[in-house]
Amino acid sequence: MLGERLRELRLSHKLTLRELAKQAEVSPALLSQLENGVTEPSLSTLRKLATVFQSEISALFSEPNAPMVHVSRPGERMRLTAPQGEISYERLTPGRGDLEVLQATMAPGSVSAAEARGHESTECVVVLQGEVVVEIDGDRMVLVQDESVTFDSRLPHRFCNESTEPARYLLAVTPPTP
Numbered sequence: 001m002l003g004e005r006l007r008e009l010r011l012s013h014k015l016t017l018r019e020l021a022k023q024a025e026v027s028p029a030l031l032s033q034l035e036n037g038v039t040e041p042s043l044s045t046l047r048k049l050a051t052v053f054q055s056e057i058s059a060l061f062s063e064p065n066a067p068m069v070h071v072s073r074p075g076e077r078m079r080l081t082a083p084q085g086e087i088s089y090e091r092l093t094p095g096r097g098d099l100e101v102l103q104a105t106m107a108p109g110s111v112s113a114a115e116a117r118g119h120e121s122t123e124c125v126v127v128l129q130g131e132v133v134v135e136i137d138g139d140r141m142v143l144v145q146d147e148s149v150t151f152d153s154r155l156p157h158r159f160c161n162e163s164t165e166p167a168r169y170l171l172a173v174t175p176p177t178p
Contacts, residue, residue, distance in 0.1 A: 002078055003035040005060055005095075009053050010035075024048040040079045056119075063095035070094040086110030089171075100176030105168050106132065106161040116156035121173050124150040125159065130167030133160040143169075 010020050010031075017035075021028040026045055033039040041049075043057075050057045070093060077090040080102075087110055092101040106112075116135050125134060126148040134141050137155040151157065153173070161167045 002041065002060065003037040005063070006031070006049065007035045009049075009060070013053060015052075020049075020052060023052045040081055042081055046080070066094035066096040087112060092170075097175060099172065099174045102171045102173075103128075103168065104159075104171055105166060106130075106159065107166055108161055108164050110161050112159040116158045118154045118156045121153040121175055122150065123153045123157070124148060124170075124172040126170040126172075128168040128170060130161065130165050131163045132167050132169050133162050135160065 010017070013020075015023070017028045017031050021031050024031075024045070025048060030039070030045070034041055034045075046057045046060060050060060053059065072092040074090075077092065080089040080091070081087065086107045088105050089102040092103055093099055104112075116137075125132065125143065127143045127145055129145055132143050134143055134149055134157065136149070136151050136157045141149060143149060159169070
């Protein structure tokens with residue numbers, strides 16, 4: 001699904017694997033693996049590709065023929081990882097562009113981004129397991145299992161796991177613009 005979309009975008013921009021790799025500052029081998037579904041992309045790689053395509057990361061996941069009814073099953077979901085595998089995301093929704101729900105697993109000591117940043121959306125975070133520190137516009141709040149926060153994501157924000165245990169949370173974003 002992501003691989004097909006990357007190939008479609010690359011070809012529509014009339015780029016070879018090598019040309020896209022050079023512009024995105026990644027290896028042609030990595031792009032080939034992504035297009036063929038052999039490996040999962042990092043958020044850093046997705047940001048670089050979106051920049052080359054002059055689009056939001058969400059455009060990389062849009063599915064023009066997304067089903068009106070979508071069933072999400074473990075082991076069949078699109079996965080994304082942050083640098084060094086500290087955070088992994090599984091997408092629970094199809095790429096229709098109206099709503100994105102991700103299930104995140106965050107290793108102890110990891111953060112969603114080096115610095116808080118904002119984007120045009122509304123987000124809701126629901127902690128499923130462990131503890132997640134949510135930083136929004138300079139305020140810090142500690143959320144534990146079954147607690148949630150909803151906020152205007154134009155405010156600079158990021159998520160941290162400052163505990164010694166893994167954390168899991170759901171992240172809903174509408175519209176999905178990272």
